[in-house]
Structure formats: C-alpha cells, structure tokens
Amino acid sequence: MTASNMSVPLWQRARPLSEAELSDIPWLASLSSQEKGQAVSSMRAATAQAGDVLCRIGKPPTYWFGVIDGLLKMSNDNSAGPPITFTGVPPGAWFGEGTLLKREPYRYNIQALRRSTVVGLPIDTFHELLDTSLAFNRFVLRQLNERLGQFIAAVEIDRLNDTDSRVARGLAAMFHPELYPGVGQVLRITQQELGYVVGLSRQRVNEALKGLQDIGLIRIEYGGVRVLDLEMLRNHRVG
DNA sequence: TCATTAAATTGTT
C-alpha cells in the first residue's frame, strides 16, 4: 500500500464541515457559542484515500485530527527500530494533542487504511481554545487520561506475546466508548485491515476471531466485528 | 424496486 500523494496535499482538497459532521463532534457541544464559531470556522474536512499519510514522524505539528468515518492506523514505520503499529484509529477519535501541546514534531505516522473522512483543527485554534475554554481543557484532559490507560493495557498484553490476546486487545482498544464514540457495537473493519493493525496475517486474524467468537466475546460479521462482551475482551488471556 | 453483474470479503487449503 503506497501513499498516493505527497506531503500535505490532502488539505488542499479540504472543505468546510457539513452539519451532520459537526453534530458528530462531541467536544463542540460543550463550548460557548463564540468558541464554537471559532472552532467551526477554522476546521476543515478532507477525504483521505487508502494509503494517504496524515502526519509523519519528524514533521512539525499542524492540526489536531478527528476521524469522522473510515479507519486509520498509528504506527512508527520508517523510523529507527522495527515497524510497530500502536493502534487502529476508528471513527470518533481525536488525536495529536500530545504533540500539539509540546509543539514538538510528530512521533508517529498516521495513515489511512481505507477511504476515510478526517477533520483538522489548526494548531493555533487548538491553543486558543486551550487558553480560553474550560470545557475544552476538560475534554483534552480526559482524552489524555483514557489513552494512558490504553497504553498501559497494551504493554501488559505485549509482554504475554500471545497472538490471540493481541487481536483481542487491538479490538477492545478500538471499541473504547470514550475515546471512539463513533464506533458503537459494530466496528467496521475487515480482517485484512485488522491484520495491518495488530501486525498479523489475515489468516491468523481469522483464526483468532473465530476463537473469540467461540467463547462468546464477539460476533464476526461481513466487513466488521460486533462486540458482545467488551469487558471480557479487554481482559482476555489464554489459558 | 427488482434483477443482474461486478467487486469485496471471508473461510479454507
């Protein structure tokens, strides 16, 4: 899967957000009307094709990103060390605040696994909202806290180095209701895409999914997975 | 809206 575009042209095709898209953004509702206007007028939506890169390791921070529709992955390919996918990035996700806060270069790549609708809030607006809006601060803080919990869980599972558990954790992470409110009970992801996210072959993912389905944690659907017991999926271990 | 066809996805070897 090669990137079909160069560094930034994704945002040259950017457009204002539709009403439906705006209503899908959870933190907008808690802003004052003035702050909301500020955010809405500076935000841009764009369609990323499969393989498009939204941000690259080492590039200066430009936007706070949101996913309206589709699927992205966060990884460290083409950096020193082995390629590792940190997580899949499903609809409802907002990310990049850590990099923006420190005004440091991105530490990961974000790439579209399939055609996706993404939103960018410029870094300047991001900081203005941080300086003026208590509600916005609360959202960002909660976001950072929830994600910290996810990464701790990730380290825990990776120590076990069990592939079934990696699939379970990767799935459970993307079903996180606070971080990814756009997902719901059914995550739209193909087994091929899940393979990219957890770093396994499609065949291996297929076997792991069947195992998870047998013990009643998920139901495999065409082009997606339905979660039946998120708590058990999170804590899944072999044996 | 329905039938037909093409494309995508899955399950299996």
Place this chain on the structure above:
DNA sequence: AACAATTTAATGA
C-alpha cells in the same frame, strides 16, 4: 499464496 463461497455495492431496466 491461491481458491471457492458468500456478501455487499453498483448498475440499469
């Protein structure tokens, strides 16, 4: 990696 079976998406009457 390749294959067949199944599901969805697209097309046009």
